[in-house]
Amino acid sequence: MHKLITLSSALLATAAVRAQSPNVIFILADDLGYGDISAFNPESKIPTPNIDNLTQDGITFTDAHSSSALSTPSRYSILTGRYPWRTKLKEGVLDGYSPAMITPDRRTIAQMFSENGYNTACIGKWHLGWDWGYPQNAKNKKDVDFSLPIKNGPTDRGFDYFYGIPSSLDIAPYVYVENNKVTALPDHIIEPQKGLGLMHGGVAGADFDPQDCLPNIIRHSIDYIDKQRNSKKPFFLYLPITAPHTPVLPSDKYKGKTTIGAYGNFVVMIDDMVQQIVETLKKNNQLDNTIIIFTSDNGCAPYIGVTEMEKQGHFPSYIYRGYKTDIYEGGHRIPLIVSWKGKFSNKISNSLVSLTDFYATFAQMVNHKLKTEEAVDSYSIWPILSKEGTSTRKDLVYESGKGYLSLRTPRLKLVFNGGSGGWGYPNKPTDLAQLPSMQLFDLEKDPSEKENIIHDKRYEQEIKEMTRLIRKYVKEGRSTPGAEVANDTEDKWKQVNIFMQ
Structure with missing residues (x-):
């Protein structure tokens, strides 16, 4: 009887904790x-009041x-808490x-x-792969039978509900998937486009309009939030939006909102979408019990017109220094705001933080012991x-687009290759041959990474x-305290400098 009472008390205590747990909305911008x-930038030419x-x-x-x-590796870390x-x-x-x-x-x-009493949803850009269905006579990976359900997608990875697109808005196939089925079979081709409308060509679903993709994702998000209004369970909404990644497609009402052109207008559109979500939470009396995270998957893309801006x-x-793909700070230092009305105060934190950290953060919030x-x-x-x-x-530890690694402490940053590790300068073999094979920056003295002090x-x-330390983290399969675990593949790493000293 004593054990039964103790167990019942524990279950009631757990239920009480879960009942008080806040909703979580994780808004992930793209590029x-x-x-x-x-x-974050007092001199920004883009107004983002919301x-x-x-x-x-x-x-x-x-x-x-x-x-x-x-994008893909960044999202993997958010969802798994793993590099x-x-x-x-x-x-x-x-x-x-x-x-x-x-x-x-x-x-x-x-x-x-989900295991700790939450409803879960992913609405937006997945970009982590899934298994399409194929006919028996398929000859390559594009010969998809879109009438068949997908496997190993979001609803097989912990999400109760999914609505969104397979990858980026400029990558085919251009279809919406709800849970594990496309919402409309492909019936036309989107031709390749250049400039800020950059899109690779490919098949598109009958209901797919690139111009409406971001608004459509927000509509589905608001609808999901509304449906959770009377639920006895809190919800986790992972909301990876498709903007301001190419194609840059601000709606007509946002055109001319900035002096720097379409990209700036697209960011203003994102700002308005955030406000729509906040207003929905207010209307439903959900705001006071909802943590809102706003951030980005990586830095701005250099091909978006940054020179002109x-x-x-x-x-x-x-x-x-640098942009998307680069090992330099501009490639991966991103805006991050964690908001909870009435609970968090207006505060600036200079702590070293990774988007990888949200897994352990919310595990601690709900008293979940990590395995x-x-x-x-x-x-x-x-x-x-x-x-x-x-x-x-x-x-x-963070990596560049080409897979080169860097180890960062609060003060120093050690890069285990000689260049940008991405699209930025320097990246050509002739340039790299003139440079040291590793880089060290003192970010307290030199936040713009102008001087390599290796x-x-x-x-x-x-x-x-x-x-x-980085050798240890690679070898042990983890960078947190705990038992050694395995990496997915043998130790083949781009940066040989890690193992040469």
Whole structure:
């Protein structure tokens, strides 16, 4: 009887915790630069008052990073709490026909929320692969039978509901998928486009209009929030929107809203979409019990017209060097606001934070004990959010588009290759041959990474220690305390410098 009473008490206590758990909406912009949001860049030429308003009841993180300077690996880390270079994907991104990147045995943040009493949904851009259905006579991966259900997609990875697109808005196939079926069979072809309307050609569903994609995602999000209004369970909404990634397609009402052209207008459109979500929460009396996260998957894309914007005084990477794909700060330092009305105060945090950290953060929030192979690179920032302490993260690994790694401490950044590791300068073999094979930057003194101090003898000990740490993190399959676990593939890494010293 005593054991029964104790067990019942524990279950009641757990139920009470879950009943008090807030909703969580994770808004992930696509290729939005740190300097595109006026709360982070006072000189921004793009007005973002609604996103800025999130800071009034939020914590603004000025040293937050995606785990990668590219989309697919960055998203993998958010959902798994694990660095993406531990997988088979050593560089680049998946396309719209790629198989699932998240293996069936890899736990996700959606599964964690679901097991702790949450309804879960993903609405927007997936870009982590799934398994399309194929006819018996299929000759290549594009010979999809779109009438067949997908497998190993979001609803097989912990989400109760999914509505969205396979990958980026410029990558075929151009179809909406709801749960595990396309909403309309392809009936036309979208021709390749260039410029800010950049799209690769491919098949498109009968109901697919690129111009309406972002508004459609927001409509479905608002509808989902409305449906959760009377639920007895809290909800987790992962909302990876498709903007401001190409094609840059601001609706007519947003055209002319900025002086820097279509890209600026598209960001204004995002700002308005955020306001629509906030107003929906207010209307439903959900706002006071909802944590809203606003961030980006990586830095601004250099092909978006950044040269012209910089001439007009708008710097999407703010003071930071580089853009999307680059190992430099502009590739992965992203805006991050975590807002909870009435609970969080207007505060700026300079703590070193990764988007990988949200898995452990919300696990701590709901009192979920992480398993050995769960969220192996995730450090909780809940102590920062709850004003009860700081994160225990002391360093951070991030990768470039080409798969090169860098280890970051609060002060120093050690890059295990000689160039940008992406599309930015330097990246050509002739240029790299003239440069040291590694780079070291003191970000306290040189946040714009203008001076490589790798040969400064004053930093020899730090270089040795940082190299030792990254070797350890690679070898042990994790960067958090715990038992050693395996990486997905044998230790084949782009950066041979890690293992040469």
